[in-house]
Amino acid sequence: MSVSKRIKYFKQLAILLTIFWTLLTTCFVIYQFYNEEKHIEESSLEKIKGVAEQSVAFIYWAYEQKANALNDEQKYTIRSNFSLKELLAVLAKHNDMELDISSSTKTLNLSPSALDTVLKVKERKEDGYIVFEKTGEKHLFYVKPMLASSACISCHVHHEYTVGSLMGYTTLQMKVPTFKEANPQTFYFLIVTYLGTWLLGLFAIWWIHARGRDYLNEKTKMYEESMYALVDMMEKRDSYTAGHSQRVAEYAKMIVLAMDYSSDEADFIYKAGMLHDIGKIEIPDAILLKPDKLTEVEYSLIKRHVTASYELLSREPFTLLAEVVLSHHERYDGGGYPHGLKAEQIPFFSQIIAVADAFDAMTTNRAYRKSLSREAALAVLNEERGRQFHPLIVDVAQEIFIKAILPENTTQMPKDLLEEMRFSYSFRDQLTGFYNVNYLKFIFNHAQDYQLKVFQMDHLNCTDFAVYNKKHGWKKGDELLCLIAKTISTIYPDAIIVRVHSDNFLVLHVNENEPIDYAKIDRLMREHDLVMQYQHVTFGIDEALSVETLEDKLLHL
Incomplete structure (x- = not known):
């Protein structure tokens, strides 16, 4: 899994944990508040039940006391002169309740649910209650049956009842206080406690997420920095390759944006372009910086750079880039490398890199050839x-590259002493330390890039040098060749000295009207019983330099 996907996964996990934690905390809050509300409801029920029992007991006691104190005539008029109901109603009001005492034969003006409770009490002769909503508030309706006792039937008022008969009801109604009304301190304490717990949990979840994200980002950054350090190293090793990678990255990004891909995908292919040749870090300088066309064996080593790039990028966070880089030298017709993939088998972004890579290679100077014009490259x-x-990519690229700004003065010519020393693998004669014939071809091909002007040239041919080698040995012969080259350099320190064909030297004069004087060379040759032959060639001011021109001039001397 790529780092970006891991970060996205961790974020999704953090969101899910946040949702889960919020739901869990909410459930606990709801459960706690529900229990508190139930507890308050039960307390209210116990309270109203106690008041009902006290009221009924008080009624029984009052009837008994009055019945014992009154004569028969007074007992018949007890309903009109006895204000017990009003007294109990006042007492109930002190407990925030509404009390009513009704006969069992009286039609009650109650809600359907309250009437249903009364009917159940009438049927079972047991206490009953119901909790109901009224104007958004919770109310408790309690019914206490009044059953006839021996004291009740002793009064002529209730002569038609027997002991245990239902005489009426004591009904009580009260508003059930909310948790906040009943216990505000506990209510706010729980609110603060659960809110703090929820926020603490959220902080823990996102802190862990942030630490994980920062760790992955830091890991990615360190690995990216190591990869770009390799690119920087490659730039110092071969400035052309680094500039080439940058241009390929920019061309590829332009193509992707023209094809309506997202900015993230454009950034992705830009990175792929920057790193597509990173495997060349493994290619020897002698091959990578060779100024001539590669041999078959050398080309097979160059082709190794795609697998080397893949291996370097196969770790996070570059695994997706590795797949793109691996296939950027595949051909649409299946003739590419390393796997010979064809058409849609090749990753699409790899094919974009291939077009950008080819266009830049064609429109920049290489050591072995001149750059093509924009029109020729597009053709x-x-x-x-x-x-x-x-x-499809070619069609889009044609529109992009026709307007693209091409680089100027791109060259693989050495830009400093370090690059000059690297070029020595191909350009320096291993015996004398001066230039070889490869360098001669190179500077003739890149005289304009090198801002080089050769006014005249001397060809020095040491005759019978094979006889000298046979007589004195190869070691002595090599020492004499080195001495000849060093003597030439003392005579013409600004000239370019090239050793060709074992015992031949070319001296290219870059200073105009430089006098020709090889007296020191002639004395050296006489000391060793040898003869040096000289050929002198001059070049016109605007004459183009080429190996073919030089050979033609030498043949016609």
Whole structure:
């Protein structure tokens, strides 16, 4: 799993944990508040039940006391002169309740649910209650049956009842206080406690997420820095390759944006372009910086750079880039490397990198050839459409590259002493330390890039040097060749000295009207019984330099 996907996964996990923690905390809050509300409801029920029992007991006691104190005539008028109901109602009001005493034969003006409770009490002769909502508030309706006792039936008022008969009801109604009303301190304490617990949990979840994200980002940053350090190292090793990678990255990004891909995908292919040749870090300088066309064996080693790039990028966070880089030298017709993939088998972004890579290679100078013009490069892309390159990508690239700003003065010429020393693998004669014939070809091909002007040239040919080697041995012969080259350099310190064909030297004069004087060389030759032959060639001011021109001039001397 890529680092970006891991970060996205961790974020999704943090969101899920946040939702879960919020739901869990909410459930605990609801459960706690529900229990508190139930407890308050039960307390209210116990309270109203106690008041009902006290009221009924008080009624029984009052009737008994009055019945014992009154004569028969007074007993019949007890309903009119006895204000017990009003007294109990006042007492109930002190407990925030509404009390009513009704006969069992009286039609009660109650809600359907309250009437249903009364009917159940009438049927079972047991206490009953109901909790109901009224104007958004919870109320408790309690019914206490009044059963006839021996004291009740002793009064002529209730002569038609027997002991245990239902005479009426004591009904009580009260508002059930909310948790906040009943116990405000506990209510706010729980609110603060659960809110603090919830916030603490959220902090823990997102703190862990942030630490994990920062760890992955830091790990990614360190690995990216190591990869870009390799790119920087490659730039110092071969400035052309680094500039080439940057241009390929920019071209590829332009193509991707023109094809309506997202900015993230454009950034992705830009990174792929920057790192597509990173495997060249493993290629020896002698091959990577060779100024001539590669041999078959050398080319097979160069092709190794795609697998080397893949191996370097196969770790996080570059695993997806590794797949793109691995296939950027595959051909649409299946003739590419390393796996010979064809058409849609090749990752699409790899095919974009391939087009950008080819266009930049064609429009920049290389050691072994001149750059092509924009029109010529686009013609090659169009010619290879459907063969080397994806047709759709070529069509988009044509529109992009026709307006793209091409680099100027791109060259693989050495820019400093370090690059000069690296070039020595191909350009320096291993015996004398001066230039070889490869360098001669190189500077003739890049005289304009090198801002080099050769006014005249001397060809020095040491005759019968094979006889000297046979007589004195190869070691002595090598020592004499080195001495000849060193003597030439003392005579013409600004000249370019090239050793060709074992015992031949070319001296290229870069100073105009430089006098020709090889007296020191002639004395050296006489000391060793040898003869040096000289040929002198001059070049016109605007004459183009080439190996063919030089050979032609030497043949006609």
